[in-house]
Amino acid sequence: MSNELSHSTILKNGLWENNTALVQLLGLCPLLAVTGSLINGLGLGIATTFVLVGSNLTVSLIRNHIPKEIRIPIFVMLIASFVTNIQLLMNAFTYELYLILGIFIPLIVTNCAIIGRAEAFASRNTPLPSFIDGLAQGLGFTLVLVVLGALREFVGQGTVLDGAHLLFGDWAKSLTMSFYLTDQKFLFAILPPGAFIGLGVLIAIKNRIQKN
Amino acid sequence: MSEIKKDDSEAPDNTEAPKSSKAPNNIGRAISKNAMILGVFALISTGLIAITHLLTKDKIALEVELSLIRQLSQMIPPDDYTNAVYRDCIVIKDPSYLGSNEPQKLYRMRNPDSDYAVLMTSIAPDGYSGKINLAIAISAQGKILGVNVLSHQETPGLGDKIERHKSNWLDQFDGLSINNPTEKNWKVKKDGGQFDALTGATITPRAVIKAVYNGLNFYAKNSQQVFNMPNNCKQ
Numbered sequence: 001m002s003n004e005l006s007h008s009t010i011l012k013n014g015l016w017e018n019n020t021a022l023v024q025l026l027g028l029c030p031l032l033a034v035t036g037s038l039i040n041g042l043g044l045g046i047a048t049t050f051v052l053v054g055s056n057l058t059v060s061l062i063r064n065h066i067p068k069e070i071r072i073p074i075f076v077m078l079i080a081s082f083v084t085n086i087q088l089l090m091n092a093f094t095y096e097l098y099l100i101l102g103i104f105i106p107l108i109v110t111n112c113a114i115i116g117r118a119e120a121f122a123s124r125n126t127p128l129p130s131f132i133d134g135l136a137q138g139l140g141f142t143l144v145l146v147v148l149g150a151l152r153e154f155v156g157q158g159t160v161l162d163g164a165h166l167l168f169g170d171w172a173k174s175l176t177m178s179f180y181l182t183d184q185k186f187l188f189a190i191l192p193p194g195a196f197i198g199l200g201v202l203i204a205i206k207n208r209i210q211k212n
Numbered sequence: 213m214s215e216i217k218k219d220d221s222e223a224p225d226n227t228e229a230p231k232s233s234k235a236p237n238n239i240g241r242a243i244s245k246n247a248m249i250l251g252v253f254a255l256i257s258t259g260l261i262a263i264t265h266l267l268t269k270d271k272i273a274l275e276v277e278l279s280l281i282r283q284l285s286q287m288i289p290p291d292d293y294t295n296a297v298y299r300d301c302i303v304i305k306d307p308s309y310l311g312s313n314e315p316q317k318l319y320r321m322r323n324p325d326s327d328y329a330v331l332m333t334s335i336a337p338d339g340y341s342g343k344i345n346l347a348i349a350i351s352a353q354g355k356i357l358g359v360n361v362l363s364h365q366e367t368p369g370l371g372d373k374i375e376r377h378k379s380n381w382l383d384q385f386d387g388l389s390i391n392n393p394t395e396k397n398w399k400v401k402k403d404g405g406q407f408d409a410l411t412g413a414t415i416t417p418r419a420v421i422k423a424v425y426n427g428l429n430f431y432a433k434n435s436q437q438v439f440n441m442p443n444n445c446k447q
Contacts, residue, residue: 033369034369036369037369066253067245067246069246070246070249073250077253078257080257081257081258084264085261088261088265088268088272089264091268091272092272095272095275095278095279099363106365163377163378187411187412190369191412
């Protein structure tokens, strides 16, 4: 199977054709929960991509040594320990980033896209394609998080890239774009219903583009 | 292993009878083999976490301490006191006022002729998703100089607005003391108090307000002793 898919096909699949969020509709819990702003979406996207690449690579490396019947619990254990290790390492060595992304990291465990990729791709392919698949799926997921986050932030509070300095440092404060000022935020967009409708709109747009 | 495999490959050709006579033995063997493999993986993954934990434990504690110190300089200008605050610290423990059985730290700020303020850590045990670690700066007279959230797991986008760089919600506490406002006003407006809640999150502010009030109570009870106790934080 690994020979059938070229690397560019894997990339295209992850980013567009078989996008985690827009086509597979996986990982909706963290997706809907954190996309209140672009930066939050980007933060979760980066953390998820990291875990996806790592778990895909590990699963692919050990795929020939585990019995088929118990592969799922083994994947679950691997992913959980991977996430915990990343959390500890980030806490120790990138403390500032951890304070920002830290709350997203436990959420990654609830993302079924990761075990989905382990099962559907990494357990059947050699390490290199699995690595690329993890990267592509992660980036595709990040892309949707960022677009949805930007959309909700723009409609909800009239800004885009608010809080960019949390992720990139103080220079990024100037990146924040304010389109209209409002005391009364448009809560509908910021709260969960806005996330569902925003995602629906994105899926509709994607289907439309694909039809033409 | 080889026996199980052989049996599988033969299965379609065989009749039911000889297979069922062999099956229980093989099932038992397969179960114990898989259990072994699962056990090994469980050992490896927990082992890895344990090793990472051991390797990062001290570094994390150090980072937490450093971050506390950075936050302190945001709440109280370093020029307002003269002692080396990071070395002037005691361990405090009071489950009823500090939110848990875990020991907390209290740093003391002094001037040559007077005590200036304390910075104490405390826990709000009843956040929406677990504990919220707080740092509360209180002047020697019992006024709040600032409150900061050290770490929490509140919902991103809702409860996490308690963080200082996400909203100015924490500023509400500045200047308050145990009798200002009175006890019944130490609540969110929804519960009849004077504090604003956060959009979409009421449990988080409730927990923080309660913990800050309890912290003030702790200080009020112990304000005599805390400045006189000898340093006992491990450095």
